[in-house]
Amino acid sequence: MALMDRALSLIGLQRKAESNVRWTDGRDVLGGGMGDAGIPVSATSTLGLSAAWACSNLISGTISSLPCEVYRQSGRVPAAVTDHPLYAVLHNAPNYDQTALDFWDFMCLSLELWGNAYARVVRSGAKVVALYPVRPDLVFVRRLDTGALEYSWSYEGKSYRLRDRDILHVRGPGGDPLGGMSTLTVARNTLSAALAAEKTASATFRNGMRPSGIITTKEWLSEDLRKQTRALAESYAGAVNAGRPWIAEGGMTFTPLSLTPEDAQMLETRQFSVEEICRFFGVPPVMIGHSGGSTAWPTSVEQQVLMFQKFTLRRRLKRIEMAIAQQLLTADDKAAGLFVKFNLEGLLRGDSVARSSFYQTMTQIGAMTINEVRALENLSPVAGGDEVRMQMQNIPISQTEGSSDGNQGL
Numbered sequence: 001m002a003l004m005d006r007a008l009s010l011i012g013l014q015r016k017a018e019s020n021v022r023w024t025d026g027r028d029v030l031g032g033g034m035g036d037a038g039i040p041v042s043a044t045s046t047l048g049l050s051a052a053w054a055c056s057n058l059i060s061g062t063i064s065s066l067p068c069e070v071y072r073q074s075g076r077v078p079a080a081v082t083d084h085p086l087y088a089v090l091h092n093a094p095n096y097d098q099t100a101l102d103f104w105d106f107m108c109l110s111l112e113l114w115g116n117a118y119a120r121v122v123r124s125g126a127k128v129v130a131l132y133p134v135r136p137d138l139v140f141v142r143r144l145d146t147g148a149l150e151y152s153w154s155y156e157g158k159s160y161r162l163r164d165r166d167i168l169h170v171r172g173p174g175g176d177p178l179g180g181m182s183t184l185t186v187a188r189n190t191l192s193a194a195l196a197a198e199k200t201a202s203a204t205f206r207n208g209m210r211p212s213g214i215i216t217t218k219e220w221l222s223e224d225l226r227k228q229t230r231a232l233a234e235s236y237a238g239a240v241n242a243g244r245p246w247i248a249e250g251g252m253t254f255t256p257l258s259l260t261p262e263d264a265q266m267l268e269t270r271q272f273s274v275e276e277i278c279r280f281f282g283v284p285p286v287m288i289g290h291s292g293g294s295t296a297w298p299t300s301v302e303q304q305v306l307m308f309q310k311f312t313l314r315r316r317l318k319r320i321e322m323a324i325a326q327q328l329l330t331a332d333d334k335a336a337g338l339f340v341k342f343n344l345e346g347l348l349r350g351d352s353v354a355r356s357s358f359y360q361t362m363t364q365i366g367a368m369t370i371n372e373v374r375a376l377e378n379l380s381p382v383a384g385g386d387e388v389r390m391q392m393q394n395i396p397i398s399q400t401e402g403s404s405d406g407n408q409g410l
Contacts, residue, residue: 033185035192039199041184043113043137046191049198051274054288055281060108063316064101066342067091068324073337081338085127086328090340094119094131106133107170111316112281115172115180118151120162121328128328131168134160141169141178149177170323187280194273201270216253282312309344317342345376366390 034040046052068090071078081087094103107117114136122130138153149164172180184191271290278285287308324340359376362368371385 033188035195036189037192037196039192039195041188041191041195043184045195046113046184049191049194049273049277051194051277051288051290052191052281055278055283056109056112058283058287059112059281059312059316060105062313063108063320063342064104066317066344068100068104068320068340068342071339071341073339078339078341084333084338085129086333086340089128089131090324094133096130098133103131103133107320108316110136111170111172111180111319113182113184115175115182117168117170117172119168120160121166121168123166126330134167143178164327168323168327170320172319183280187277190273190276190280194270194277197270197273282308284308317344363389364391 039045047056070081070084070087070090072081091100093099098106103119107119110117110133116136116139118134118136118139120132120134121128122132134151134153135155138155140152142150142152144150149167149169150161151164151167151169152159152161154160169179171177172182174181274288274290275285278288278290284305284307287305321340321342325334329338329340359368359373363370363373366388369386369388371381374381374385
């Protein structure tokens with residue numbers, strides 16, 4: 001009896017401990033799992049869907065291409081602090097093996113799929129000297145009795161068990177301090193249905209667009225004739241045999257039973273899956289090359305791009321910026337007015353028309369100087385380019401150059 005009580009007590013303690021643990025390998029809300037369509041969902045299978053690959057890579061690729069910089073708020077004008085130790089880590093190279101673009105691409109892709117992004121923090125005293133990304137599917141998190149968070153994982157034969165001070169943890173939407181919600185799990189049934197449609201389409205094409213049919217004979221077949229008939233049927237299967245004449249011998253007839261993809265609404269199903277995946281990632285379908293039908297998205301491509309920047313990128317950028325500021329900046333840094341920000345002006349680099357219009361407006365209202373514009377374009381400064389200029393309109397004629405009274409200059 002005492003042994004039974006001890007066993008029940010241990011089970012209770014284990015359940016209590018597991019209630020404070022957030023796994024990221026499929027044992028809770030962060031993993032994938034089996035969908036209602038009967039197709040298992042994982043990171044690999046999900047990225048095999050062109051829509052999921054395009055959405056996740058569009059978001060992670062766009063964010064990782066933006067400069068991540070450390071700024072100091074000095075009065076009304078924030079200035080980049082290039083001599084801060086964290087600046088080189090975030091902007092240039094977080095570690096020996098990766099560039100900043102590689103690192104942030106990995107972190108953002110982890111955030112999109114698993115709802116969590118982890119990086120091991122290497123410090124020299126209070127100074128952050130390196131960040132090493134960690135695969136989120138290997139990590140589990142638990143809260144200790146002291147209130148601190150503990151992160152554990154094993155990789156390449158080495159085990160890690162670190163406290164929250166040594167881990168940069170960017171959480172996705174929802175969730176709690178132990179971790180965010182995983183797209184792989186929240187969208188599991190949608191992704192499973194999309195994978196099932198892809199698998200069905202592949203099987204249909206593999207069978208030459210004729211997935212089934214009836215071979216009719218007048219008499220019962222012997223075992224040998226049955227094997228020969230099956231071999232004959234297999235010789236006509238496959239897309240390479242589409243349109244091949246059927247040789248009916250021995251009283252055999254073939255009656256096709258297959259439906260075209262249009263009749264089975266397979267194409268419509270796959271198109272709807274693309275739109276569903278775009279909804280989960282918050283990406284306008286046109287930005288991944290899917291025109292689709294009439295949707296609630298604006299008809300203008302420019303407006304869709306603007307919505308993508310406002311409602312998809314902005315919250316992700318703020319999530320990363322605030323996580324870095326909270327976990328990597330020291331109390332002295334925050335007291336000195338330091339903060340971390342992604343420079344969205346990098347999005348204008350590929351659009352010369354929008355960039356020139358932006359520069360023209362900023363120089364005309366006196367917000368930027370000519371040399372500041374030239375610096376953004378990697379051009380050397382010019383004499384007199386540091387003077388702020390402002391365009392003047394609707395001034396009295398008497399104030400125009402060369403006029404001494406109100407009648408001159410007309």
